[in-house]
Amino acid sequence: MTNIYLDYNASTPIAPEVSAVMRPLLGDLFGNPSSDHWAGHPAAEVLSGARAHVATLLGANPEEIVFTSGGTEANNLALKGTFFALRQKGEHVITQATEHPAVLEPLAFLESLGANVTYLPVDGVGRVDPDAVRRSVTSRTILISIMHANNETGTIQPIEEIGDVAREFGIRFHTDAAQSVGKIRIDVDALGVDLLSMAGHKLYAPKGVGALYVRKGAALEPLLHGAGHESGRRAGTESVLLAAGLGEACRIAMEWVEQPAVQRLRDVFWSALREAFGNRVTLNGHPSERLPNTLNVSFPGKAGAEILSRMPEIAASTGSACHAGRITLSPVLEAMGVAPEVGMGAIRFSLGRGTTPAEIDEVVGCLRAIL
Incomplete structure (x- = not known):
């Protein structure tokens, strides 16, 4: 019997088109994308193109995309960044029981700093009730975080309805979409989310790269402080190589989702x-x-x-x-x-x-x- 791979939710192979885009960058494109000279300009152009591809897949604007090291960092930036930015308004966060540890563990950490987290139950098929989200809202609620699709069962949450609740009360809404990006069509405006996390290795890009969609105007406290990379939202020189791989994976994903x-x-x-x-x-x-x-x-x-x-x-x-x-x-x-x-x-x-x-x-x- 030959080896058969049926664990694509755990990780995907790098798509040939992605490898083809990344390979030339290992040699010639060594400049810092933040450098204003002949070596930095081509790197900045590749980074900008990759950001545009990610944004197109999500129905977002390029300036709303923050490159990260993966889905875990994107979730941590969304959750901790929101808590630290908005804690003067409240400390209450709403989530649900079947979230990935990349959401549950940061929330447990925030609880140690004074966050009050409501963990909603799910029904027999793994879905949370939007009305339960509505009933859980308090005057101190600053964030709702509900995953788009479950990594184990594939169950898709009623994100649009929960987005309506978030907009009704003016609460920031985050979704971990690491499993759904590239598998089903996503539009951040239709979903009603302010923050959306994704991971490259779930959609035929390399490991070690991901992105966080941040709706324009949504303030976040950075996890990494330093120079003003990623519009001040994530310090550290960007990996043009990995970003280009993620961008190309998003470009070809547009052809697959339908x-x-x-x-x-x-x-x-x-x-x-x-x-x-x-x-x-x-x-x-x-x-x-x-x-x-x-x-x-x-x-x-x-x-x-x-x-x-x-x-x-x-x-x-x-x-x-x-x-x-x-x-x-x-x-x-x-x-x-x-x-x-x-x-x-x-x-x-x-x-x-x-x-x-x-x-x-x-x-x-x-x-x-x-x-």
């Missing part, structure tokens, strides 16, 4: 699993409001980690962890109320541009042989 090929293959995969296993396989997450590439399924009574260990050629993720012989349920599935005997058998298959029908057939056949 193509249904990956979703069709995911649906074929799910149909084949149901045909093979019947009620011995269940779907985790929303049946339709879900990322087009993500299939999180459970084999009740089985252990997902054990299943994957018997298929070492298949790269996928499990929804449970085994520690000292004890299986721990994923916090996401636990928050959704998934029964332990179901959640322990969870596996996340996330497809990508390189996934083929033959690979799906091979995985289904392998699962048949094991189960």
Whole structure:
């Protein structure tokens, strides 16, 4: 059996077009983009072009894009930057239970500094209720942070409705869109967000680069202080190489977000699993409001980690962890109320541009042989 990669939500390979754009920059484009001379000007032009590509993908303006080292830094800048900039107005933050640790951990840190964080529950398919967000607003609320799509189940949150709540009360709204950028169409105005985080290695760009969309006029306290790079929002000389890679990845993503090929293959995969296993396989997450590439399924009574260990050629993720012989349920599935005997058998298959029908057939056949 050949190696099969079905873990695109964890990381994607660098797209050939991205490599082609980055390769020449390793040699000739060495100038500092902030330098006002012949060596700096070409670097600044590449950086500007990359910023424009990122902005176009998000429906934003180029000056609203801040390059970061990845999604984690973008989330930290959005959360901590807002708290420190607006703490004189309040200390209350609203989020929800199934956020990525790159949001939950910064918020836990801010709690140690006096932040008051409300963690809203989700329903059985992993969605938060916009009315619950509205009911949680207080006169001290300065930020709402709800992820766009869940990294484990692919469930897409009702961001537009929550954006309406944020605008109604004049509260800043952040979304972690690391999993959704490049997979579904995104427009920051339609979503109603003021801050949006993204990560390069989730959309066929290199690791080590990401971006934060910052709506014009939204004040942020920088995490890194120094010279006035990124319009004073992130000090440090920009990596033209990595920014160019992210920009090109965003440019080609515009061609992919409307193509249904990956979703069709995911649906074929799910149909084949149901045909093979019947009620011995269940779907985790929303049946339709879900990322087009993500299939999180459970084999009740089985252990997902054990299943994957018997298929070492298949790269996928499990929804449970085994520690000292004890299986721990994923916090996401636990928050959704998934029964332990179901959640322990969870596996996340996330497809990508390189996934083929033959690979799906091979995985289904392998699962048949094991189960």
